[in-house]
Amino acid sequence: xxxxxxxxxxxxxxxSGLFLIFAYVYPMVYSFIMSFFSYSMLIPGAxxxxxxxxxxxxxxxxxxxxxxLRITFIFSIVAIFFExxxxxxxxxxxSANLRITGVFRVFMFIPLMIAPVVAGVLWRNLFHSxxxxxxxxxxxxxxxxxxxxxxxxxxxxxxxxxxIWQQLPVFTFILAAGIASIPTExxxxxxxxxxxxxxxxxxxTLPLLKPAVIVAFLLRIIDTLRxxxxxxxxxxxxxxxxxxxxxxxxxxxxxKFFDIGTAAAQSWFFLIIxxxxxxxxxxxxxxxxxxx
Amino acid sequence: MFGLTKSTVxxxxxxxxxxxxxxxxxxxxxWLIITSLKYDIDSYIYPPQFFPVNIxxxxxxxxxxxxxxxxxxxxxxxxxxxxxxxxxLSLLFGSMAAYSLSKNYLSIMFRRMMLAFVLVIRIFPxxxxxxxxxxxxxxxGLIDTHIxxxxxxxxxxxxxxxxxxxxxxxxxxAEIEKAATIDGCNFWQRFIKITIPLSLPGLAVTAIFGFLYxxxxxxxxxILTSENAKTLPxxxxxxxxxxxxxxxxxxxxxxxxxxxxxxxxSFAQRNIVRGLTFGAVKE
Numbered sequence: 001x002x003x004x005x006x007x008x009x010x011x012x013x014x015x016s017g018l019f020l021i022f023a024y025v026y027p028m029v030y031s032f033i034m035s036f037f038s039y040s041m042l043i044p045g046a047x048x049x050x051x052x053x054x055x056x057x058x059x060x061x062x063x064x065x066x067x068x069l070r071i072t073f074i075f076s077i078v079a080i081f082f083e084x085x086x087x088x089x090x091x092x093x094x095s096a097n098l099r100i101t102g103v104f105r106v107f108m109f110i111p112l113m114i115a116p117v118v119a120g121v122l123w124r125n126l127f128h129s130x131x132x133x134x135x136x137x138x139x140x141x142x143x144x145x146x147x148x149x150x151x152x153x154x155x156x157x158x159x160x161x162x163x164i165w166q167q168l169p170v171f172t173f174i175l176a177a178g179i180a181s182i183p184t185e186x187x188x189x190x191x192x193x194x195x196x197x198x199x200x201x202x203x204x205t206l207p208l209l210k211p212a213v214i215v216a217f218l219l220r221i222i223d224t225l226r227x228x229x230x231x232x233x234x235x236x237x238x239x240x241x242x243x244x245x246x247x248x249x250x251x252x253x254x255x256k257f258f259d260i261g262t263a264a265a266q267s268w269f270f271l272i273i274x275x276x277x278x279x280x281x282x283x284x285x286x287x288x289x290x291x292x
Numbered sequence: 293m294f295g296l297t298k299s300t301v302x303x304x305x306x307x308x309x310x311x312x313x314x315x316x317x318x319x320x321x322x323w324l325i326i327t328s329l330k331y332d333i334d335s336y337i338y339p340p341q342f343f344p345v346n347i348x349x350x351x352x353x354x355x356x357x358x359x360x361x362x363x364x365x366x367x368x369x370x371x372x373x374x375x376x377x378x379x380x381l382s383l384l385f386g387s388m389a390a391y392s393l394s395k396n397y398l399s400i401m402f403r404r405m406m407l408a409f410v411l412v413i414r415i416f417p418x419x420x421x422x423x424x425x426x427x428x429x430x431x432x433g434l435i436d437t438h439i440x441x442x443x444x445x446x447x448x449x450x451x452x453x454x455x456x457x458x459x460x461x462x463x464x465x466a467e468i469e470k471a472a473t474i475d476g477c478n479f480w481q482r483f484i485k486i487t488i489p490l491s492l493p494g495l496a497v498t499a500i501f502g503f504l505y506x507x508x509x510x511x512x513x514x515i516l517t518s519e520n521a522k523t524l525p526x527x528x529x530x531x532x533x534x535x536x537x538x539x540x541x542x543x544x545x546x547x548x549x550x551x552x553x554x555x556x557x558s559f560a561q562r563n564i565v566r567g568l569t570f571g572a573v574k575e
Binding site: 016019028031107124126246 | 303306307309310311313314316317318320321323324327335336337338339340384385386388389391392393395397398406409410411412413414415416417418419420421422423424425426427428443444446447450451454478479480483504507508510511514515524525528529531532537539542543545546549550553554557
């Protein structure tokens with residue numbers, strides 16, 4: 001009987017297994033091989049030429065790639081930092097169970113539903129330097145109109161604002177679920193023992209929230225590092241290269257200039273960085289036993 | 293806070309802060325809607341018009357019927373066909389794989405390896421597979437076809453489908469399946485007749501996340517399609533030109549694109565956190 005179950009189990013796994021191998025292993029092996037070749041699809045009839053690890057060595061002497069790497073990480077760190085702080089605050093506010101939190105739950109999700117390309121277009125309008133709503137609002141604070149997306153210094157912060165606006169629900173709701181799972185008896189006991197609110201927060205809430213925080217960080221790192229859609233409709237990488245995120249850089253290398261070898265090496269480099277960061281976080285999660 | 297009683301002052305403060313946040317979160321959406329109802333000329337004035345003076349449906353009529361940018365109905369159908377096929381295929385294959393992995397008929401080592409594999413591919417930045425996809429799909433002549441895009445979307449949504457469904461399957465009481473086995477159900481019958489009907493809420497949440505992903509996805513769509521299989525996000529990005537920004541048309545299409553998402557996802561408010569976290573946090 002057991003053998004019959006084993007047979008069925010394998011049959012059930014096969015479609016997904018074969019498909020995922022075809023969809024991931026094959027392309028990634030292909031891209032790994034191409035990363036050792038010099039191959040431009042732009043030249044008709046050009047054949048790939050083996051050049052060893054040159055494509056990888058070039059990564060470290062390529063200022064525009066390093067710049068993209070830097071921008072991507074600044075973006076990721078700053079966006080996640082603010083999402084965490086604001087999200088934690090909102091999650092605590094939601095745990096107060098006021099009547100408004102019901103409304104709050106519904107509205108908070110809306111940004112997540114909007115396609116990132118639409119969000120990019122929308123905020124491009126809001127940030128417009130001559131007729132944008134944001135310049136209108138800051139004029140009440142006596143701040144002169146800013147160039148925002150036209151300025152190399154302000155474009156990245158503007159993109160960060162949009163990312164925070166759109167992805168805030170992720171942190172908020174994960175942390176709110178985490179707070180809701182903390183037994184209220186713990187807080188009440190601490191209160192009876194004479195702990196103040198701040199001490200309860202630092203010594204009970206935060207430590208117990210740690211697993212939820214790690215999960216949220218993990219997901220947000222995956223998503224921020226792959227940033228593409230918003231920036232494509234908002235700034236298209238500009239001005240100059242000030243918002244050219246890694247995905248955008250590799251996209252242009254591979255599909256605008258068709259320099260397949262370089263794009264493949266950069267993809268692998270990018271992938272390995274992402275994997276290393278994620279493995280670190282996944283080990284944190286597993287050690288705490290929150291994931292299955 | 294922390295489920296403890298609080299003073300009136302604190303409550304009022306919380307109300308004020310929550311209201312401000314709701315306004316900040318919702319205002320851009322309001323702006324999206326009213327910009328789509330303005331003539332473009334009214335979008336270019338300063339100070340901005342917060343309440344449109346001349347309300348018009350011209351932008352909607354333009355993009356839906358006047359077909360300057362090609363046949364929008366066709367792109368809408370493309371988006372719909374690709375999204376529904378993606379959801380169907382990843383739910384079918386994904387729940388089968390999840391069922392197999394949630395039972396212990398296969399060795400624990402093997403199942404752990406499969407789970408790790410699924411988790412790792414969830415982490416892949418899409419651009420790293422997008423360029424090989426472009427080359428491979430063009431070899432098979434699948435560029436700018438529905439099938440090409442569906443394949444790459446299923447590749448992306450299968451990992452999270454499998455992870456979410458394992459969680460839902462594991463939370464079902466084991467007794468029901470045992471009873472079904474005693475009554476003579478085999479593996480396949482148990483899956484179709486017992487487990488799937490009991491997991492409908494889970495399937496619904498997973499479907500909504502599949503919908504959110506494939507309906508809104510832009511990068512792969514822009515790389516792998518040009519005209520025949522073009523989807524709505526690509527159309528919106530196409531409105532951006534160096535000379536002129538068609539605010540009205542872009543926002544009208546944005547509104548039309550967002551409505552189905554809001555309708556579908558309103559069915560799954562409850563389980564959404566679970567979906568958001570890839571199954572790691574349960575509400």
